[in-house]
Amino acid sequence: MKWLILIFGLGLSLHSLAQDNYEIQVYGSDLVEPHHTMVELHSNYTFQGSKQEENGVLPTQHVFHETVEITHGFNDWFETGVYFFNSIGNHGRTAYVGSHLRPRIAVPERLHWPVGLSLSFEFGFQKRSFSEDTWTLEIRPIIDKTLDTWYVSFNPSFEKSLRGRNAGEGFVFSPNLKIDDAICKWMAAGIEYYGSIGPPGDFPPIDEQQHQLFLAFDFFFSPQWELNVGYGWGLTSGTDRDIAKLILGRRF
Template identity: 60%
Template sequence: MSCRLMAQDNYEIQVYGSELVDSAHTMVELHSNYTLNGSKTVIDGMLPTNHVEHETVEITHGWTSFFETGFYFFNSVGSDGRTAYVGSHIRPRFAAPLAWQWPVGVSISFEYGFQKAQFSPNTETLEIRPIIDKKWGGLYISVNPTLDQSFKGPDQNRGLIFSPNVKESYDITKVIALGLEYYGSTGPFFNYDPYQEQQHQIFIAADLNLSPDWEVNAGYGQGLTKVTDKSIFKLILGRRF
């Protein structure tokens, strides 16, 4: 992990689908991510990520068929002073109503929040995440061409950082879908960072469709550049109420 804005800072590693939480319903999720091979020294005041566990609680409430709000509580668990509450975000999200009958699912979220400098040098940030997805039979594809803006920290004068996320999966059975997820952060538009200073991660992931009320996603990821954590396990457990 470097001082650059990461796609998701390895707290909430997820490619979003366009579907919202139903009106008058609440989704509670736990994002558990363990860095098997990460940074091993303090970089620009930020603690190392090697052998650290990130636990994020996400609570999302659906207000209407086209609007929801999510709340995040980021936590770190690790040795040498790395166990701490890290920060919180709020995320309103809007979706194109189904009545519009668009050929693809479309929504957009705006995630704003704060985090401690020893865990993320950019301590006040905004994420703008357009979401476009489509399912053809057993094949599912979602694209999140995300933009990150720092208001306080080393990236605050760099402008919008392009941080694309992509997911492709296929239903192996009615219960299990297997696929790939990509997470990146390339630098400002038209002034991209050198490749080895960019963030690029590929995850092999599985989704379990156990029940409409449950969400289960698990995966193993590899970093492709020198500033990206090299080896991460992730697990998402969600329950709708």
Template identity: 60%
Template structure:
């Protein structure tokens, strides 16, 4: 079994090389997968308070736009899950549009390995309409490393993105690191910050103002093991990043 799991990790890392997250799923992943035989249904909602106001590379402006993503994830084994995404956008004129869909298999290091940190690898492939993402076919490799230390929680996602159609198709792997740190204020409430970045091609980074860097002040509510809740307010730190966004994630395990 252990050799099979290691082979699965290696196969995913070799065969899959995307900017999947953008402003549709603003989340730093934890390493745990959904329990075997269970299904998690999540709604990712965010609103861009101050974003782009002109068409860029054929993409519609993001200013005063809602993004609504439905995510359905099923756990097949104690260490393997598959997620499905349906991206939607509600424009400033109230018009709703279907944006695209992704599929995301993920494998995790089993607890029986007794590693000092949680580790998993998520891969996400899909398509989106060019009016909402100039890169219309993308793939993401997201290693996930996290650790719970008393009341502190840390998670690092050193993500690599690859576009197959669009302006970034020939740029190679794009480095998009994400990081989360939180502290349990009470048994229910955790407060912390989340960082989301996109620095350009690996080892050939873009000028700083062309990179994307966002910091979110965020809270997690742990009022029931079958429910998930995360909300936050984010600020963009460069010219290429939406200036301010509010987000909320609510999920339910079945």
């Protein structure tokens, strides 16, 4: 199938810091409808990750991450989301981890631009035992396009530590990419890529970067519901190796 060929080709092209494993998602440019609310549960499990504490951060292997995201649409160009991060694991790894706030603006669909375009600003805190940086900022442009049965979304994100171990450093380039094909009326299949490459113009060696590749499926059973499932592989030594994820959302 054509999407399998695409996955194989991208896997060969990557020689192998991705986003935190609390919200593993490539965002589309569309917003929640005005005066509506979307509630999502982001769930994932790390089969193979870090096995010991590193720089004061607890290991990630055999941990469930459960994130509740609530997003409200205010009009056709503005929405705001809030996240509640949680960890479930042994040896002190079951805890409320932190929260982020994410306002987002978008070019309204009524303007009929040739591509979808939006911009989000996500900021908030995580406990020190779960992250080297306790307060962070993410600036995420979102560009997407549907061509026949194909869908492409590119999120060239930039992340900045505001407080913590890396607070003295600049922005880190963390691109995300989604390419899928609607293989039938109720399902699309494709790939999702998550990377954390380093400061623009001063990228570290490839082994010090983070790259993840997911095989992902989106299901369209109802306009009120969304379901995304996937399995991902870390492509460098500094990336969690095997992760299963599920995103379940309901519009109100």
